[in-house]
Amino acid sequence: MSSGLFNIARSALLTHQTALQTISQNVANAETPGYSRQEAVVLASTPVRLPFGSVGTGVSVSTIIRKRDALLDDSFRSANTLSGDATLRRDLLSQIEAVFGEPSESGLANALDQFWNSWSDLSASPDGLAARAVVQQRGRQLGQLFNAYDTQLTTIRSQTLERLDNTVERINALALQLAELNVRIVSAESGGNTANDLRDLRDLRLDELAKVAGTRVMAQPDGSVSVLIGNSTLIHGDTATPLSVWRETPNPLPATPLTDVPVRIQLGTATDRLAPIAGELSAMVDVINTELPGTRGRLDAMAVAVVNDVNTLHRGGFTFSGATIPGTTAGNFFDPGTVTAPVRAASMTLQAAIVNDLSKIAASGNVNGPTDNAIAQRISSLRSLEDTVSWTAPNGSTETGSFSGFFRGLVTRLGIQTATVSDQATVAEGLVTQADFRRQSASGVNTDEELVHMLRVQQSYQAAAKIIKVAEDMLDTLISLA
Structure with missing residues (x-):
């Protein structure tokens, strides 16, 4: 009996x-990212059957479970995917919006006003060199501003492309780690145990992957997980298929390299575009393929309209050298570009003759009238003409407007987009916080609860020690009776 x-x-x-060790592990990892609270499951040992009935044989730990809810994990990852997309999209659109910085005294709207004003001033003194010098300066500044905007957009694109490449590399690294964790977990659990710490590490990597790539997770019976990106399998068992970023070559190839060559994400050896994508990956691809080309396209349309409209009117004017009459037919005011290198915001500049000789700036529309101001007035009046700028989007829709109206529409569109996605990011971040709170309530460590549990287990441990003392006293009594 005593035995x-x-x-x-x-x-x-x-x-x-063992229960105390589990509690200690929980307390020690209360602030460890991704750690899930563990619990020792205690069961009564198999009793011994005797003629008068069953007699208990004690207690044992059947397993140590990990307190984790797969549905809460899915909810958190879905919210994290939305947050990753909206937050990064907000940041990138804010960078594009900051390029223009409107309203501003140094922005394009003001530069256009000053340019038209300089022609108006020239019409007031059509034979003056000082007014022509101002026209030349304002024209040069306008072209330089278009050039600077294009350069900044190109910089944002280059930085976003670099970030996209780094993100894809990170996704591939995470995929390899998850495939390796699958192998380790399957091996560790083959004897019926649960690899709690390895599963925590895997879930932490899955959380990160969901934010950057919008992946979905499917648990497998052997303890591994399969991960889907879009409609394709990124990870299955011990196999991870790498992603890659491809620049799409236009067909036919243009005479000059395109600044905004679109990109596509490919999976493994597949040549088709991976779709759909989500998370930060989606935000970067959309900005590179849609937002930046759209903004640059509108900017190019403005530059082309300014160059073509001013040049057309300017070529209809006449320039005069001293008192020589009749005058000479004027040339282009801006460099008109070539067939293979057409005018764009990046290349907008004054015609070389205008840079070198102020007298080449035409104000007169009368070959015999050096004091005529018809051309200067007509160019100045371009500011108020409607439908001077036109841009056709890839979907076929056309945007038109005056110079000021079209640019105002460009800036307003960017502002509305940025504000909208900023609101979406705020909502998404709130959803992430809520989802994380619900998940932490199920799997997080509450040190107060753990300490209360520790006291209960400690009392049970002390009671077990007293049983040994009682059994020892009973054994001594039996021995003394012998």
């Missing part, structure tokens, strides 16, 4: 010792 008591007490001591 049975010893065995029961021994099992109780070992069981509660």
Whole structure:
């Protein structure tokens, strides 16, 4: 009888010792990212059947479970995917919006006003060199501003492309780590145990992957997980298929390289575009393929309209050298570009003759009238003409407007987009916070609860120790009676 008591007490001591170790592990990792609270599951040992009935044989730890809810994980990752997309999209659109910085005294709207004003001033003194010098300066500044905007857009594109490449590399690295974790977890759990710490590490990597790539997770019976990106399998068992970023070559190839060559994400050896994509990956691809080309296209349309309209009117004017009459037919004011290198915001500049000789700036529309101001007035009046700028989007829709109206529409569109996606990012971040709170309530460590649990287990441990003392006294009594 005493030996049975010893065995029961021994099992109780070992069981509660394991429970205390589990609680200590929880307390030690209360602030460890991705750690899930663990719990020792205690079961009564198999009883011994005797003629008068069953007699208990003690207690044991059947397993140590990880407190984790797969549905809460899916909810958190879905919210994290939306947050990753909206937050990064907001940041990138804010960078594009900051390029123009409107309203501003140094922005394009003001530069256009000053340019038209300089022609108006020239019409007031059509034979003056000082007014022509101002026209030349304002024209040069206008072209330089278009050039600077295009350069900044190109810089944002280059930085976003670099970030996209780095993100794809990170996704591939995470995929390899997850495939390796699959192997380790399947191996560790082959004997019926649960690899809690490895599963925590895998879930932490899955959380990160969901934010950057918008992946979906499917648990497998052997303990591994399959990960889907878009409608394709990124990870299955011990196999991870790498992603790659491809620049799409236009067909036919243009005479000059395109600044905004679109990109596509490919999976493995597949040549088709990976779709759909989500998370930060989606934000970067959309900005590179849609937002930046759209903004640059509108900017180019403005530059082309300014160059063509001013040049057309300017070529209809006449320039005069001293008192020589009749005058000479004027040339272009801006460089008109070539067939293979057409005018764009990046290349907008004054015609070389205008740069070198102020007298080449035409104000007169009368070959015999050096004091005529018809051309200067007509160019100045371009500011108020409607439908001077036109841009056709890839979907076929056309945007038109005056110079000031079209640019105002460009800036307003960017502002509305940025504000909208900023609101979406705020909502998404709130959803992430809520989803994380719900998940932490199920799997997070509450140190106060753990300490209360520790006191209960400690009391049970001390009670088991007292059983040993009682069994020892009973054994001594039996021996003394012998």
